Amino acid sequence: MGLELEFEKPVIELKKKIEELREITEHANVDLQSEVETLEARLKNLEDEIYLNLKPWDRVQIARHPERPTTLDYVRFLFEGFFECHGDRSFGDDEAIVGGVAKYKGFPVTIIGHQRGKDTKENIRRNFGMPHPEGYRKALRLMKQAEKFNRPIICFIDTKGAYPGKAAEERGQSEAIARNLFEMAGLTVPIVSIVIGEGGSGGALALGVGNHILMLENSTYSVISPEGAAALLWKDATLAKRAAETMKITAPDLQELNIIDAIIPEVKGGAHKDVAGQAERIDQAIQRSLQQLNDLSKQELVQHRYEKYRQIGSIAFS
Secondary structure: OOOOOHHHHHHHHHHHHHHHHHHHHHHOOOOOHHHHHHHHHHHHHHHHHHHOOOOHHHHHHHHOOOOOOOHHHHHHHHOEEEEEEOOOOOOOOOOOEEEEEEEEOOEEEEEEEEOOOOOHHHHHHOHHHOOOHHHHHHHHHHHHHHHHOOOOEEEEEEEOOOOOOHHHHHOOHHHHHHHHHHHHHOOOOOEEEEEEEEEEHHHHHOOOOOOEEEEEOOOEEEOOOHHHHHHHHHOOHHHHHHHHHHOOOEHHHHHHOOOOOEEEOOOOOOHHHOHHHHHHHHHHHHHHHHHHHOOOOHHHHHHHHHHHHHOOOOOOOO
16 A cells, blocks of 8 residues: 555555455455445545545645655656756756756657655665755756747756755855746746645745746645744744644645645545556646747746736735
């Protein structure tokens, strides 16, 4: 069944009971089909009750699930002929960000996304999806290339945040993020950014200045992690669950606040339950966004992005 989360325990226990009854029916020649059907109906109701009423902390756990699909998982389902590009032409390559050129519905696009690992070895290689400045400079190089050749840009956001280590700071981490924000605001091609897991702090924003910002239903997007917020506010990181409920970091909250443009529904239980099915839902959302944005001129795309961010939030003057 894979790694299950705390709030899913009642579902798992009921599934085990159903499997036990099926084994008895198969091996002991006892007809328990009616009991199985009763439990299956109860299971459906229980899943609906749990998955349709997720709390913010439940969504945080799903967003962090080790088996949650990554950028490259979706690339395999959504695009053809992906050619990955490496290096920032200044320092080196950063495998915490992947990027390159592919075809989407027969048209060339540029794809850029955070990339974490699925096991310890890969996570170390990918630095747990936390980019160094060269990762952001690689992303910007690919964005400028996309602008030169008039290719739409599709970004996948999935990071706890930019890497905060000494070496990253020495190589200009803050400047690299700020430069991406500045340059993305003025790009003359469509930009669609999709939060597929955790979207943490400036590390996420560096790929998030888009015409359309989309979020998977169980993703999070925030200036700081719930643990970090709890440590700052209450001097106790164990109060992360409480922080998650007050921070407004889930997709429904952010859509209500006009931070994001649309929510992409997830398959029941989270994207990791059915990667192919989830990719189909992302595919539909990308199509809708590009159909709207491709009709805009270069100047209109920049103005659209400008107005989008001007309208976020409100300022009260006394």
